[in-house]
Amino acid sequence: MRIELRDGVLHTDGAPGLLATADYPYYRDNPSVWRERLRSLRDETGIRVVTSYIPWRHHQPEPDVLPDFTGATRPDRDLLGYLRICSELGLSVIAKPGPFIHAETNYGGLPDWICPAHNPEVEPILDAEGNPNLWPGSRLGPDGRVERWPLPAPLGGHFTARVGDWMRAVGKEVLQATIAPDGPVVMVQIANEGLFTDGALPLWSYDYSASGLAFFRSGLSGYYGSLDAYNQAHGTGYGDWAEVEPPRERRNASTVQEQLARADWGRYHADLLAEAYHGWTEALAPGVPVLVNLNPPAEHDHSFDGWLSRVRPERWNGIHYGFTNWMGVVSTDHDSHARYVLAAKRAPGPNLEENWGFSELYDRAYAAGATSFHQSLLALAAGATGINVYTGVATSGWGADMDVMHTPPYPDCPPIDAQGRPTDKAGTVRMLADFFEVHGAEFLAARQVAGPTWALYAPYAAVSAWTPSDRSAEPVGGAACGRALRAFHERMRTEGQDYRIVDLESVTAEALADHPHLVLHGGAFMHRRVQELLTGHMAAGHRVDLLGGEVPRLDELLRPCTVLAEALAGTGAGPTDGPLLDGPQVVTGNADAYWRTVAGSEDTGYLTVLIQSDNEGPVTVHLPLGAGRSAEVTVQGAKGGAGILRIVSGELGDFLLTGLNSFLGSAVVPMVAVDGEKVLGQVPADLARVGGSLRVLTH
Template sequence: MLIELRDGVLHTDGAPGLLATADYPYYRDDPSVWRERLRTLRDATGIRVVTSYFPWRHHQPEADLPPDFTGATRPDRDLLGYLRICAELGLGVIAKPGPFIHAETNYGGLPDWICPLTNAQVEPSLDADGRPVLWNGSRHDPDGGIERWPLPSPVGAHFGARVGEWLRAVGKEVLSATTTPEGPVVLVQIANEGLFTDGALPLWAYDYSEPGLTFFRAGLHRRYGSLDAYNAVHGTAHREWSAVEPPRERGVPADARAELALADWGRYHSDLLAEAYHGWTEALGPAVPVLVNLNPPAGEAHAFDAWLSRVRPERWNGIHYGFTNWMGVVSSDRTAHARYVLAAKRAPGPNLEENWGFSELYDRAYAAGATSFHQSLLALAVGATGINVYTGVATSGWGDDLDLMHSAPYPDCPPVDAQGRPTDKAATVRMLSDFFAVHGAEYLAALPATQASWGLYAPYAAIAAWLPDVVADDPSGTGCGRPLRALHERLRDAGQDYRVVDLESATPEQLAGHPRIVLHGGRFMHRAVQQLLAAHIMAGHTVELSGPVPLLDEELTPCALLADALAQQARQECTLASPVRVTAGSADAYWRSAGPDSGYLTVLVQSDNEGPVAVELDLGSRSARVTLTVAAGGAALLRILAGTLDDFLLTGLNAYLASAVTPSVGFALTTDTDTAVDAADTAAVADVAARTVRAEGPADLARIGGILRTLTP
């Protein structure tokens, strides 16, 4: 069996499919229940791939002893036995060996003996003020809280050597015998949400350690070629690379040279990710594709910029993009919605952690399956290639050596409870997994309807990330993340969608698929990027640039290629009409075209919605009106086939919002002269009623493969 990831889509022996997974933390359960829990997860949810972290601290608690993967020292360390059970149950596995995993474990899953507090050879990661970057350790402090321990520098020599030993052991002793086709492991995830769950942190949060700065200056050497060339561009007179200092304080850069220095530091952050990803993957040596799980941007005003300058999947050369979601309820929080959508749009890849189980730890809204159902469909609608249930099973068998912060069960409200019984959420997950088992390949091949593309020039993000909040919204300065967020809000309010395209890596052929590019400018821009955008304009496409027009290239020499092209651009705004419009109710709607009069309509109902939702849909040669009754905070996914309603998913219940409705969907074609159903026209009303599918009472409703299902609590 050949496993590949192509443009973020899982291919098995050449056949594409949507990646539907659920996490099971075997290390938190007694081995005696592993088989039963996995079987219940499989049978109750339809999930056929599980994701599992391999905690370093769990399998190698002592530095001078080799890792235990067979249960020789303790039964719950029998990782090979766990993977054997997965294989026997026909479950694929995404192996996640860290080295840092978070997962609510002590010290993020790192062993105590790799901490700088206990191992003087390990250099701590430092922030801009020279303070160690901290994480929850594995001891209580005098006040009963958890001690905060320094994290290692990811490029420190001793830490890197011990990480290499751990990953080589996983590769040799675990993956070599369990990777497909002989075993269940189909993919590998490296690291966690950046390196140490730090993908969303500010650019001044890390890593200013000596190993980090050595790596930073080595990157400058590669970038500029020589110290003389660096000095010429930056207006400095350094005699040694060690004299080059990184930025440490937020402020408004005085000139283009000061901006370029900030861009250098942003590139360093993206280099840190790439260096660790490739080094750790090389040590692991897997025979299957490797992906990562970036967390979305944080909520602060500067966070979009910090994230965009750090997260550069186009530079990872074979490491595949994935993302998580732990930042709020998107059906009621506009900021959470924007952050989540950007993570799903940044590059093709699967959602690798969607919260389906934690209400006490995060937000009570997650007690209802409708919350996670809504978010999973949103991720897919805007670009994700897979969904995940985190975690699929509640566990209760761990000790303080693994996690002394949380009490059982972990988590509190997943699809399978701590007694191994399916909950209401299991049926909701089953709707999703069964629907995409039938239609996943077609869904992913369908083309999303978008009206604009944000032209990402990462150096602008690296500059804007340092601007004080009081001046960051000044439209006359360099910008990226904030104007992108503003574009997101404008288009969402207008019922429109967008994409993100990386301008430093795009080819002219790729850019041609983005007829309307929107971006914010700055003082300089790479000459090659200016040439690319200028040619795009000359080819008849539109570039909408706000803010300053760049008049310098990346070496800060005069370059007006883009300015000249913009001056010649036709003075008319490129407008691309949306094929889908919400005409009643509080909801977002997304359309993916799968052919003539065919495609997938996703309707995401907001938490404040009351009453039916109406959507007008342009199918090309025909138009249609869709009328939905869906629970507040719920969602609907409809397959339209040749102008008729085919399979669908509808949410009728959201216990958290006390919303229980009888779900229904009405679908009616309209004509050019009759673009909406006329309530006074009894024939039209009767026609719509005839084409309405309705449950018999409050429930979730699905039709999959033409078979109607009603899911009641």
């Protein structure tokens, strides 16, 4: 069996498929129940791939003792035994060795002995004011709350060495014996939501440590080539790279040179992720594809900008993009919806953590499977290549060494409860898993029907990330990105349109041709190569619209460069108004609709309908098809629910639809109709047709 990830899509022996997974934290359960819990997960949900973190603190609690993966020191550390059970049950595994895992564990899964507060050899990660970043540790303080401990600097010498030791141990002692095709491990995920669940933090939050700044200045030397070239671009007179200081104060840029310095800092954040990812992967030497799971942007006004400047998958060279969702109920909260969609669209890759089990810890809405079902379908509609049930099984067997913060069960409402029994959610997950087992490859190959593509120029994000929230004025030169993209997202959603995102600094002219209509926000400077790329795009007959800001007239070193300005002046291109695409339109009801078509047939594809929590009554979608034809699609489902319909030659095929949302007290007799063809349930229930067979799930 050969496992590959191509453009974020799982290929097994060359055949593509949608990656449907569920997490099981083996380290939180007694080994005596591992087999039964995994069997229940497999049989009740249809999931065949399990994800599992491998907590460093669990397997190596003492620095001078080698990690235990066989259970020699304690039975629940028998990772090899756990993986053997997975293999015997026919389950594949995505192993997740950190080094930081979060997962509601003490100190994020790091061992206490790697904390800078306990080990003076470990350098702390620092913010712009020189303060260490803190994370809940493993002890309760006098006030009964968990003490907050400093996190290690990711490139600090001692931390790097010990992480290397940990990763090499996992690679040699675990992966060499368990990777496919002879073992169950098909992929590896490293890190967690950035490095230390910090991928969404502001650019001034880290890393101003000595090791971080040394890497920053080394990066400047490589980018500019010489200190003279740096000084010329920035208008400075430094005599040594060590004199160059990063931005620290959140305020508007007063000069274009100051903008350029902020672009440098944004590039450093992207390079910092890449450096750590590659160093940890090299030590692990896994022999299978490696993923990461970026968290979406945070809720702050600057969050899109900071996230876009840091999250640059195109710079990871062989490490694959994945993402998570922990920011709120997207069927209710527009802000959560926007942040989630951006994470799904940024690059091809799977959702590696969707909340299917935590209602008490996060939001009571997650007690209902409809909430997570809605979000999983939104991720796929927006571009994700896989879904994850986090977690699939409730656990209750951990000790204070792993988690002093939470009481069993963990989590409180997953598909399989702490006694191994299926809950109502198990049937909902089963519908998803079975539908995409049949149709996943075709769904992923189908083309999203989308309007214009947002042309991302990440240096603009790094500039505008520093603009204060109480300042409406744009920085000098009008450089903006994240907030402009957020406004564009809202416009497209209001118009019922879909869109894509392309990274201008890495895309080739051939790949860009797949995006015939580009929109972007301008700024004072832009790399000459990118200006020439956009100019060539227009010369090939494609469209480029500037939706704000000024046309760049400088290159990446602030030298005169008017290539793009002249091309735009020649075409008369400018801001565009009105609908941008004749896509699916929601005629009645409050919902979002996404349509993707199968190659060679504009009237065959998949329509995803995402019903908002305040919707009343049926949702009707006007669906344009090929050759001037159209269809009227009607869906009657629960508030906050969702449906996906396979439409074949304009007629209804298989489908999924939620008619029940217990959290909202919504119980609807489900119905789907395409023109005159209708399938109507008999009672309030979830309704599905998979492989032509009708299913009713009343919970």
